[in-house]
Amino acid sequence: MRTLCYGLKQGIKNIGQNRLFSLAAIGTIAACLFLLGLFYVLVSNFQHMVFNAESAVGVTVFFDEGISQEQIKKIGEEIRACKTVEKVVYISAEEAWENFQKEMYSGEEQISDTFGDDNPLKDSSSYEVYLSDVSNQAGIVHTIEKMDGVRKVNSSGTVADSLGSFNSLITYISAGIIVLLLLVSVFLISSSVAVGIRVRKDEISIMQHIGATDLFIKLPFLVEGVLIGLAGAVIPLVLLGFLYQRIVGFILGHFSVLSRWLTFVGMAEEFRVLLPLSLAVGVGIGFWGSFSSVRKHLRQ
Amino acid sequence: MDEQERLIDMQDVSVRYPNGTEALKKLNLHIKKGEFLFVVGSSGSGKSTFIKTLLGELPVASGSVSVSGRRLDKMKRREIPYYRRSLGVVFQEFRLLDDRNIFENIALAQEILGVHRLRIKRNVGMMLEMVGLQGKAGAFPQELSGGEQQRAAIARAMVNRPGILLADEPTGNLDPDNSWEIMKLLEEMNRLGTTVIVVTHNNEVVDKMKKRVVVLKNGNLVSDEEQGGYIQ
Structure with missing residues (x-):
C-alpha cells in the first residue's frame, strides 16, 4: 500500500x-x-x-396469377425466415394501382378515371423485401425465385453489389x-x-x-x-x-x-x-x- | 578464522566481463563482522569489480561469495534487491537525487522498505544529527558543500542500519579536511558495529588510519595486512 x-x-x-x-x-x-x-x-x-x-434498396416479389391469399401469406413467412431479411412489406394489387396512378397520372386524373373500377394491375400484388446486408441480395433472390407461387423477382443487383x-x-x-x-x-x-x-x-x-x-x-x-x-x-x-x-x-x-x-x-x-x-x-x-x-x- | 566469524567469505572468486577480461582472479578474502577494511590498488587492479561483485552487480564466473550467510553466486535476480538492503553504499560522486531535498534523499532508503512515515521522520532526524547535518534537512544537494553531500550520502546508506557499509572512493571528490571528516564518520559507524569496507586511492588516509589493508593488482590479491599501509 x-x-x-x-x-x-x-x-x-x-x-x-x-x-x-x-x-x-x-x-x-x-x-x-x-x-x-x-x-x-x-x-x-x-x-x-x-x-x-441499403435499406432503401429492396427486392420486389411478384406472384403467379390466381394465387390465393393463403399462399401469398405462406410465401411471406418463408421469406421472413431467410437470414439477413430485415423487413417484408406486402403491397396489395389495389395499393400497387394507387401508387402507379399517383406516379403516372398526378394532375391528370381524367386519364386514370377512364379505367373506372377496373384495376389493370390486379395480378400485381407483391412483397417488398428489405435486407440488413445487401451483399447477400443475389442469394436471397435465388432462394425466393425457387419458391412455389413466385412468378418474378425484381432486384437492383448492381446498386446492391x-x-x-x-x-x-x-x-x-x-x-x-x-x-x-x-x-x-x-x-x-x-x-x-x-x-x-x-x-x-x-x-x-x-x-x-x-x-x-x-x-x-x-x-x-x-x-x-x-x-x-x-x-x-x-x-x-x-x-x-x-x-x-x-x-x-x-x-x-x-x-x-x-x-x-x-x-x-x-x-x-x-x-x-x-x-x-x-x-x-x-x-x-x-x-x-x-x-x-x-x-x-x-x-x- | 572461525567460519562463524566470517561475515564476508570469498573463495577462489573469478569475475569476468562480457568482453572476456578477467577482472578478479581466484580471489580469496575473508572479512569478519565489525572489521574496518581498506581495499587499495592502481587503476584496473579490480577494486571497482570487487565492490560491484559485493553489490551483486556482476555475476561470479567461478568460486563462491557468501555475505552474512547468503550465497551471492547462487542468488536469483529477484533476490538481489532484498540482499542489497543489508548493505549501505557510498559513492565518490555522492549520487544524491538533485530534485529531492536532503530529508527526502535519506528517507528514500526507508520508503523502499515501506517504513511508516512517522518512523521515517524520526530515523532520518536521528541520522541527520549523527552526521552533523541537523538544520539541513530542507536543503537541496546543490546547496551543500561536497563534504556535506557525502555526509548526507552516508546518512542515506546507514539509515536502514545495514551490517555492512561499502564505500567506493568516498573521499575522491573532497579536500583533505573534508576527507578526514568523512573518514572519522566512517570510523564512528564502524565503532557502532558496522563492518566498513573502503575502496580508496587516498594513501594519506590509509597510512594514518592503521586499519586492515588489502592490496589488489591485476585482479589478484597481492597483500593483506592487519594495520597495513598504502602500497601501489
Whole structure:
C-alpha cells in the first residue's frame, strides 16, 4: 500500500518535473487518438449512411396469377425466415394501382378515371423485401425465385453489389489505418518514456543500489504512463465532441436539401463506443509503453 | 578464522566481463563482522569489480561469495534487491537525487522498505544529527558543500542500519579536511558495529588510519595486512 502511495506521488511529481517530455507524450497520444476518433466518426457515419441507402434498396416479389391469399401469406413467412431479411412489406394489387396512378397520372386524373373500377394491375400484388446486408441480395433472390407461387423477382443487383463492396472496402481501409495509428502511438509513447528513463537513469541506478525492487522502480513510471495516456485520451474526446456537434449542426443547417442522404449517428451513440475505446487505448498504450521501456532498461 | 566469524567469505572468486577480461582472479578474502577494511590498488587492479561483485552487480564466473550467510553466486535476480538492503553504499560522486531535498534523499532508503512515515521522520532526524547535518534537512544537494553531500550520502546508506557499509572512493571528490571528516564518520559507524569496507586511492588516509589493508593488482590479491599501509 505504501509502495502504491509512493508510486502515485512520485508518478505525479515526475510528470511535473518532466513537463516537456510529458507534454510531448500527451500531444502524441492525443494526436493519434484524435485521428483514431476522427476515422471512427467518419467510418461510423459513412456506414450509417450506407445502411440507410441499403435499406432503401429492396427486392420486389411478384406472384403467379390466381394465387390465393393463403399462399401469398405462406410465401411471406418463408421469406421472413431467410437470414439477413430485415423487413417484408406486402403491397396489395389495389395499393400497387394507387401508387402507379399517383406516379403516372398526378394532375391528370381524367386519364386514370377512364379505367373506372377496373384495376389493370390486379395480378400485381407483391412483397417488398428489405435486407440488413445487401451483399447477400443475389442469394436471397435465388432462394425466393425457387419458391412455389413466385412468378418474378425484381432486384437492383448492381446498386446492391456496389454498395456492399464499397462498404467492405471502407471498413478494411479504415481498420488498417486505425491499426497503423495505434502502432505509431505505442512506438511514440514508448520512445517518450525511454527518453524520460534515460534522463532519470541515475535515479534508477541509485534506487537499485539501495535495494529498491523492480516494482518499486517501475511504479512511478507506470503511473506516469497511465496518467499521460489518460490525459492524451480525454483531450481528443472533448475536442471531437465539440467539433462533432458544431459540424453536424452546420451541415444540417446549411445543406438541408441533402438531409435525405446525410443522416448522422447521434453523438451519444458515437461516444458510447468512442469514450471507452479511447480511454482504454490511451491508458493501455501509456501503460504498455512505459512498462516495456522500464522493463527493457531494468534488464540491461 | 572461525567460519562463524566470517561475515564476508570469498573463495577462489573469478569475475569476468562480457568482453572476456578477467577482472578478479581466484580471489580469496575473508572479512569478519565489525572489521574496518581498506581495499587499495592502481587503476584496473579490480577494486571497482570487487565492490560491484559485493553489490551483486556482476555475476561470479567461478568460486563462491557468501555475505552474512547468503550465497551471492547462487542468488536469483529477484533476490538481489532484498540482499542489497543489508548493505549501505557510498559513492565518490555522492549520487544524491538533485530534485529531492536532503530529508527526502535519506528517507528514500526507508520508503523502499515501506517504513511508516512517522518512523521515517524520526530515523532520518536521528541520522541527520549523527552526521552533523541537523538544520539541513530542507536543503537541496546543490546547496551543500561536497563534504556535506557525502555526509548526507552516508546518512542515506546507514539509515536502514545495514551490517555492512561499502564505500567506493568516498573521499575522491573532497579536500583533505573534508576527507578526514568523512573518514572519522566512517570510523564512528564502524565503532557502532558496522563492518566498513573502503575502496580508496587516498594513501594519506590509509597510512594514518592503521586499519586492515588489502592490496589488489591485476585482479589478484597481492597483500593483506592487519594495520597495513598504502602500497601501489
